[in-house]
Amino acid sequence: MxxxxxxxxxxxxxxxxxxxxxxxxxxxxxxxxxxxxxxxxxxxxxxxxxxxxxxxxxxxxxxxxxxxxxxxxxxxxxxxxxxxxxxxxxxxxxxxxxxxxxxxxxxxxxxxxxxxxxxxxxxxxxxxxxxxxxxxxxxxxxxxxxxxxxxxxxxxxxxxxxxxxxxxxxxxxxxxxxxxxxxxxxxxxxxxxxxxxxxxxxxxxxxxxxxxxxxxxxxxxxxxxxxxxxxxxxxxxxxxxxxxxxxxxxxxxxxxxxxxxxxxxxxxxxxxxxxxxxxxxxxxxxxxxxxxxxxxxxxxxxxxxxxxxxxxxxxxxxxxxxxxxxxxxxxxxxxxxxxxxxxxKIQYRMHPEISTFPSKEFYEGVLQDGEGLSRKRPWHSYSCFGPFCFFDVDGIESQPSGSGSWVNQDEVEFITLLYHQLALRYPELKSSPEVGVISPYRHQVKLLKDSFRSTFGDQSRELIDVSTVDGFQGREKEIVIFSCVRCNKEQKIGFVSDFRRMNVAITRAKSAVLVVGSASTLKQDKHWNNLVESAKERNCLFKVPKPLTAFFAEDNLKTMKVERRPPPELNARVLEEINQEVVRQELMNVDDAADHADAGDDDDADMDADDGGGDD
The missing domain is CATH 3.40.50.300 (P-loop containing nucleotide triphosphate hydrolases)
Structure with a gap:
């Protein structure tokens, strides 16, 4: 009215x-x-x-x-x-x-x-x-x-x-x-x-x-x-x-x-x-x-x-x-x-490796990154916990009886394992609810909550924020895990194809957005295909085998360990300091040579005297 x-x-x-x-x-x-x-x-x-x-x-x-x-x-x-x-x-x-x-x-x-x-x-x-x-x-x-x-x-x-x-x-x-x-x-x-x-x-x-x-x-x-x-x-x-x-x-x-x-x-x-x-x-x-x-x-x-x-x-x-x-x-x-x-035009939330894709895909590349956003977090020491990752999980989607919603139990299992590894290796993530898990479907959200509760107990509600994409607009978390759910031979993805919902989902994270989905199913959509290809080009697309636990085996994780290198600006600064030290040492050597030249015979006499005393 x-x-x-x-x-x-x-x-x-x-x-x-x-x-x-x-x-x-x-x-x-x-x-x-x-x-x-x-x-x-x-x-x-x-x-x-x-x-x-x-x-x-x-x-x-x-x-x-x-x-x-x-x-x-x-x-x-x-x-x-x-x-x-x-x-x-x-x-x-x-x-x-x-x-x-x-x-x-x-x-x-x-x-x-x-x-x-x-x-x-x-x-x-x-x-x-x-x-x-x-x-x-x-x-x-x-x-x-x-x-x-x-x-x-x-x-x-x-x-x-x-x-x-x-x-x-x-x-x-x-x-x-x-x-x-x-x-x-x-x-x-x-x-x-x-x-x-x-x-x-x-x-x-x-x-x-x-x-x-x-x-x-x-x-x-x-x-x-x-x-x-x-x-x-x-x-x-x-x-x-x-x-x-x-x-x-x-x-x-x-x-x-x-x-x-x-x-x-x-x-x-x-x-x-x-x-x-x-x-x-x-x-x-x-x-x-x-x-x-x-x-x-x-x-x-x-x-x-x-x-x-x-x-x-x-x-x-x-x-x-x-x-x-x-x-x-x-x-x-x-x-x-x-x-x-x-x-x-200047965003102050996302690590640059997260903002790169939405800026190009949805904002004609005009988004710029604020200062200090490229800071590495401890979990970035593994490529599979990096700022932008796509986990290709070949799961099975299903539709609960009498519901228009969809669920994917394989993605629920993998995401539970993924969070467990993060929390195990980086306990600071458990000090406050820094991890968000989101999905387009309400029934998938319910399954995720049930899985976290059965695995981590009632305290999971305080440590992990699980919600629909729509319920997460306007919010942010240090790490966001996104469950896409859809996986089928017909390559139907329903309203997951809504690029606006996709944009919200991948822009909630500050330091890491971890997307879990079926690459072959999602690629039928233009925007999702671009995201998968972007992940491939940046070497951050991970094919998850079965059993799902195999992905987090220690031997496999070692292959994804990232060598910690100082950022380029630090490398340049260190190189400059090294060059300055070399110049300083060369100048000191020149000064020492001059001093020796001035002392000349006295130094030799002292040496002879010492040698002579030694013979006695």
């Missing part, structure tokens, strides 16, 4: 032509009179703490274009970029607002009076037949209290010369993705115009919020306000109107409101007196287009779509809806139409 309402509201949006056409012809250009002007101390901070591509993305937003698309490949600091955007938007003002002595107040184009809001709602919801479903009139709460966050950061002190403050709505398709951003804001804060770190006023609305964000949840903040009302009114009775008034005041006072896309269509928003200046949608490529439109119906001046169309798409149950394009995101449609996209 909320998606349907949002679609009916598109006609009244100021950027409706851009949404419908998704072409540059209808974008509003880089009108400098509308651009954000960032205070110099804050801009200096952004230049130092964001890389070039992240800063370009922020600057694109500061141009005040109606839509800004930011593509964040795995490990490229997407959340860091969003924090930079929040700092810039909340502590800047449109250039045309700057006046001598401070800032004038910007009036919202989409802001409507009560009658206008009623007409807008009726137009968007024709089935209401003119009924006004909500009371839109409420008193304005003047409380300027600080929302508690439970950390050490201080609330912002607003300078007297800045009267204007942007109102920002941050959305995500899921509660988990939303809470990740909320936690980052609570943990690190954002920067003000003087480059001071502080906690902004924020509220997280909706259900299923993590306990760690409770202090900024709507329910908690309402109780805090009501406790103050009780003291003031001596515990008088509270009606539903009091709750509504407090909810509205919390939304109006918050600098940043956090909500899932679906909940942003809640009736609670209709009681706000302030429209949103900016809407930021994280994981935008993982949301269907109608859901992305929901937060736009409240009126905003600018929308940031942040996501990655080459990672997991929205989940669509109906095959008919999927075929008709319902699963296409607004981000993907805009990108396909040629709308400019700001790409984050």
């Amino acid at each position: 909320r998606e349907f309402t949002a679609m009916h509201s598109v006609a009244s949006l100021p950027f409706k032509d851009l949404i419908l056409s998704a072409t540059e012809a209808h974008k509003d250009g880089d009108d400098q009179s509308r651009a954000w002007n960032v205070p110099e101390p804050l801009m200096d901070y952004l230049k130092v703490n964001l890389n070039d591509s992240q800063l370009e993305a922020v600057n694109a937003g500061l141009s005040r274009r109606s839509f800004v698309l930011i593509q964040g490949p795995p490990g490229t600091g997407k959340t860091q970029t969003i924090l930079g955007l929040l700092s810039a938007v909340l502590h800047s003002a449109p250039a045309r607002m700057q006046i001598k002595g401070g800032f004038d107040v910007l009036k919202h184009g989409p802001e409507l009076d009560i009658d206008g809001k009623r007409a807008h709602w009726i137009k968007a919801s024709p089935w209401l037949l003119g009924a006004n479903p909500r009371d839109l009139i409420m008193p304005v709460d003047g409380d300027d209290g600080f929302y508690p966050t439970g950390n050490e950061l201080k609330p912002e002190i607003v300078s007297s010369n800045r009267k204007y403050r942007a109102h920002v709505l941050v959305c995500a398709p899921s509660n988990s993705a939303l809470d990740e951003i909320v936690l980052r804001v609570l943990k690190t804060g954002i920067r003000d115009e003087n480059n001071n770190t502080y906690n902004p006023k924020i509220v997280r609305i909706g259900v299923k919020a993590l306990h760690s964000v409770k202090a900024v949840s709507m329910d908690y903040l309402i109780q805090q306000k009501l406790s103050g009302v009780d003291r003031t009114l001596d515990g008088g009775r509270r009606g539903a109107g009091e709750y509504d008034r407090i909810r509205a005041s919390i939304l109006d006072e918050a600098a940043i409101v956090f909500s899932t896309l679906s909940f942003s269509g809640s009736s609670i928003f209709s009681r706000m007196t302030r429209a949103f200046d900016v809407v930021i949608i994280d994981e935008a490529a993982q949301a269907v287009e109608p859901a992305t439109l929901i937060p736009l119906i409240h009126g905003c001046r600018q929308i940031f779509l942040v996501g990655d169309p080459v990672q997991l798409p929205a989940t669509v149950i109906s095959q008919t809806a999927q075929k008709l394009g319902y699963g296409t995101s607004l981000f993907k449609r805009f990108q396909a139409a040629g709308f400019p996209v700001q790409m984050l």
Whole structure:
């Protein structure tokens, strides 16, 4: 219903032509009179703490274009970029607002009076037949209290010369993705115009919020306000109107409101007196287009779509809806139409030998590696535990009765053995859950969990993180083992062929991604064939014989022992030091020769005397 309402509201949006056409012809250009002007101390901070591509993305937003698309490949600091955007938007003002002595107040184009809001709602919801479903009139709460966050950061002190403050709505398709951003804001804060770190006023609305964000949840903040009302009114009775008034005041006072896309269509928003200046949608490529439109119906001046169309798409149950394009995101449609996209280009997660393939296969080779990622780990001393490995296991797939899922018991057995060898040789991997095991199929995940539990006991749940690929998006582990499952003569691989799911699976690891699958079955797919060939070219494809235990026999492992050599840069440095030492020794020899030449006969006399004394 909320998606349907949002679609009916598109006609009244100021950027409706851009949404419908998704072409540059209808974008509003880089009108400098509308651009954000960032205070110099804050801009200096952004230049130092964001890389070039992240800063370009922020600057694109500061141009005040109606839509800004930011593509964040795995490990490229997407959340860091969003924090930079929040700092810039909340502590800047449109250039045309700057006046001598401070800032004038910007009036919202989409802001409507009560009658206008009623007409807008009726137009968007024709089935209401003119009924006004909500009371839109409420008193304005003047409380300027600080929302508690439970950390050490201080609330912002607003300078007297800045009267204007942007109102920002941050959305995500899921509660988990939303809470990740909320936690980052609570943990690190954002920067003000003087480059001071502080906690902004924020509220997280909706259900299923993590306990760690409770202090900024709507329910908690309402109780805090009501406790103050009780003291003031001596515990008088509270009606539903009091709750509504407090909810509205919390939304109006918050600098940043956090909500899932679906909940942003809640009736609670209709009681706000302030429209949103900016809407930021994280994981935008993982949301269907109608859901992305929901937060736009409240009126905003600018929308940031942040996501990655080459990672997991929205989940669509109906095959008919999927075929008709319902699963296409607004981000993907805009990108396909040629709308400019700001790409984050430096990844800070994966060892370079891991990032090489996804960069070439999915990102046209533009991904660059951050510093320090090529560091060797102890397990890299064996080629079969290296940064990028493919284990060719000729297993047997099967389908549980009454299920559409698939399992492969041979892969389960091999992965259990593989983890056992890692944990046995490198106990540090057991000190914390540094190993993740993922698979596209839920039944395979269940078999893996059962195998680990029977082999390593109940503690396996704390040491090994086993999940589906979909459940692992946005997460990372030191080592990731990926079970592909499919193995058949017909070379059918089902939705394992989805390159977006493949991309997510192989980009979760920091130091080693170990892929377990049937090379002959997977190679029928273009992307999987490229991965297998890449593994062959880099000598990291291992054919696993039966019995599977034979692969981990000590004699076989010895053949895969890697000679530890210093990296090339270290070799060059050592060679330079050796050359310098040789030169130093040669100079010393020259000096010694000169000294001997000066001493000459005295040295000979001493020697003769010693020799003579010896004869006596």
